[in-house]
Amino acid sequence: MVMHQQSPIQPIRILLVEDEPLWQAAIRDLFQTSPRFELTALAEDFDSALQAFQQTAPQIVLLDWKIRGPKDGIEVGQALIEEGLPAERIILISSSNNSAIPPHPFLRVPKNRIHDDLLPLMINVTSD
Numbered sequence: 001m002v003m004h005q006q007s008p009i010q011p012i013r014i015l016l017v018e019d020e021p022l023w024q025a026a027i028r029d030l031f032q033t034s035p036r037f038e039l040t041a042l043a044e045d046f047d048s049a050l051q052a053f054q055q056t057a058p059q060i061v062l063l064d065w066k067i068r069g070p071k072d073g074i075e076v077g078q079a080l081i082e083e084g085l086p087a088e089r090i091i092l093i094s095s096s097n098n099s100a101i102p103p104h105p106f107l108r109v110p111k112n113r114i115h116d117d118l119l120p121l122m123i124n125v126t127s128d
Helices: 021-031 046-056 073-082 111-126
Strands: 012-017 037-043 060-064 090-094 107-110
Touching: 012 021, 012 046, 012 111, 021 037, 021 111, 037 046, 046 060, 046 073, 060 073, 060 111, 073 090, 090 111, 107 111
Parallel strands: 012 037, 012 060, 060 090, 090 107
Antiparallel strands: none
């Protein structure tokens, strides 16, 4: 009898761009609930986000809209698209309502829906 080994599911590599410690901890804790997710880096501003992206090659980038510094999360996302990350692999997270956020091509999960919506969305986006 020949036994076929199934290859283990590789975790989804994630870069989190968030400058609020409370949200950093909440999202990190959410990822620890499943081996399907690996938080590869945490960034708090534009420059650290680009550097972390280049160093860790994440599959998904979660961006808070309002981050530390003169550039916002949408500007980070636009720079990541220029680096080669598809727009559908960028998820904007924000507690602001849709009308307050400038137009953008990214998926969006309101912060009050992260616990219910974020993990299934990331699985869906990365399934081939």
